[in-house]
Amino acid sequence: MSVRWWLWFLLSMVTALVPALVLGAAVTVNLSGEHLENVVAGLFVTFIAWIGLGVWSLGQAKFWRSGALFLLVTLIGVLIAAVGWKV
């Protein structure tokens, strides 16, 4: 296993965490009701998004492709979170 592959693998998992956390936060601020219920919903979304993006990125031959998707998802997540925050 080359050093490049190791770096690519770890970076994939770590970068997958960023959009996942933003998505989790976005889902949470858009929900209403009990605080704890919202936080738990956000936790589930975060976790599933993290694993999903992580697995997807593991199958990408070119890192720039997964990187572009991460940026896109992060942007959408930030927008949803910003709208939710204001509403």
Next chain:
Amino acid sequence: MKKEQLGLWLQAHRFLGVTLGIVIFATCLTGTAMVFRDELRLWCSPLAQRSAELGERAPEFSNARELEGEELSRVVQSFLAEHPIDQVSRGLILLPDNRDALYELIYQKPQAKSLTRAYIDARDLAYLGESSVQAADFIFAIHANLALRGKLGRTLVGIMGVFMLLLIVTGVLIHRKKIKNLFALRWVGTARRFYTDAHNAMGLWGLPFHFMIAFTGAILGVKSLLVLVPAVAEFRGDVRKAKQELRPPAVQRNGEMATMAPIAQLWQEGMAKLDEEIEQDFVPTMISLDAWGEKPAVMSISGAIPGALLPENEAFSLRLSGVDAKVKDLENGLEGGMFRRGFDALAPLHYGDFSGWSLRILYFLFGISTTILAATGLSIWAQRQSQLKKD
């Protein structure tokens, strides 16, 4: 699917398996043993020794709901006579049940690194003394924390669960459209072929179980890492408030001494309230005494709701003031929303303690299959390495 993509998934599967295989194997093996943790606890407890000396089997106990307040009062007095639970922040008393006819006190002495456990025989309320670290606790510590102290071990096990989940997903992606793997186990031929067949068959037959155990284990482990961002979002950036909501602060001692209400009265008031509020059958499994002997003192009665996917000792929790026996609040797990119920279901699903013996035996067998999956995966890699060296 592109060949290149398949190759990368295979590479990821191999890489994760080789680096984490041994730890996953140890965690699965100890997890399988933990299916019988109650039996192990009983086996290591002084009750088992006493029963052996008396030539009697460990007694059976039906339901703590039938307990008399006076009996519980005598139990608490016996524990108080031997242990300073009126000086520590919290003392937990596990009530006897149909597997374990013991009263068990658990608390942490000031400055002590490990928990103190003491026992009372439910048959005649004889005080049985303390016990140190038990085999069941040691096995559980390896499974849940890799025997490390603090949150580090728990988080590491959670991260390992994430990678185990990735191993399962990449394994499915590599082997999809190969239903014939379900039935292939070639004894004739190379050892590597045998291990590969066993690995594929175990993986496919037990796939829903492997996936469920990795998913629940991973969330239980990494929840402390992931939960803060959604929590902070909900509380508009107020981290302290978010933490308080997630984990309400324990009852704090304030040094103001007070006379405690009789335990029998607290128990009767609590059980009457629970009978009134919880429509389903419920079983009290634990009482906790917080800041006992002082003004903020609280006694909690918590337990299980049979048949519900809720944590064994936290399906409901009723808190009463230790001073005047007034009900402070009641938390009923059955009243939680969809996500809360999903979250509460994680621990019972992971530990398989939401039903009887047949489910535990099934969990044990599937646990063995997950352990074999890890072992055969490592064996395939070892065989491959020796083959590569020969070539």
